[in-house]
Amino acid sequence: MPRKSDAHERMVRSAATLLREHGAGATSIDRVLAHSGAPRGSVYHHFPGGRTQLIEEAVALAGDFVAGLIEAAARTGDPSVAIDKFVSLWRKWLADSDFTAGCPIVAVTVANDDSVRLAGGVFGRWTDGLAAAFGAHGLPDARARRLAMFVIAAVEGAVIMCRAERSIEPLDAATEEIHELLVHALRT
């Protein structure tokens, strides 16, 4: 009885990892196979859409994972908690990878991969989740949305700078300045 954790799932997870560490251009079927240990012969059985489908599933998986985290934290009604969860995730991934891994959604976006189509939806969902937390705190819808978008952009940008500089400083700077901004924005 084939468990759920079969070759298909292992390949999607490996694709997400390669996306994060080496970008879309380097995420080839060959490398996913080597990384996941999945068998060559069944690639087009599991992914009839070939490489495109594989990348798209990896984007969806990563997008859902982060969205779930944001949405769960947003339900506490405290925007600071949601932001902290989001930032902590990147902090952990950067540390675990020694500053070589970033965001898979960013990877497909800057490479203009076929799956950029999905990237907009993922960022949109993250934005909606965070905006809901700001809204619950009493901010007007327009400001809540603007702030949510801004926080996500700032953190994503900081993660890239952390990789380039091989230092956590940019993410620390972003965390502090976001906090500073929220002190004023959330003042009731």
Added chain:
Amino acid sequence: MPRKSDAHERMVRSAATLLREHGAGATSIDRVLAHSGAPRGSVYHHFPGGRTQLIEEAVALAGDFVAGLIEAAARTGDPSVAIDKFVSLWRKWLADSDFTAGCPIVAVTVANDDSVRLAGGVFGRWTDGLAAAFGAHGLPDARARRLAMFVIAAVEGAVIMCRAERSIEPLDAATEEIHELLVHALRT
């Protein structure tokens, strides 16, 4: 007499363009040749270091261009001017490319290209330039640096989201929230 605008320079410029539009993985010698119209035969005459050297020169060119812009604006002593120049540049590039072009430094960073080594230095120079403007305005060194880093991260992140969502909204949101933050930070 071979002018300065010869095959070498055209290739570097084309490489930067391809980096911005299709990422590091898709910036191959073949594509640079096709895009620049430069002759095949002299590639390794102009670039003894091959593809690696070509990409590195493109990163350096783009990095210097933006740094020069920031540094010139910073000399006015008004941080808002420097930020406006920086944001306007991205706004124009996004519009001109119909949201398909981003930052070449980001491209080599997320692809973990050999030239990531240069990316940290480029971001560092941009940060120093903007921090100088904040310092001239009277902010303490630590805060000036933190704010400079944050602004660059936020704008770079917003540009990526603009590409994914094919909309200028994320950059508009970033511009407004950065302004909001500066209203408090630059209060004398």
Added chain:
DNA sequence: GTCTATACGAAGATAGAC
């Protein structure tokens, strides 16, 4: 500086056997 030819490897995708 620029040309052609060539070697070599990696990658996506398909076909047909088991």
Added chain:
DNA sequence: GTCTATCTTCGTATAGAC
């Protein structure tokens, strides 16, 4: 579901002629 060809295209790099 998995295997082994196989085809084709693309990419880097070198050699040697002009």
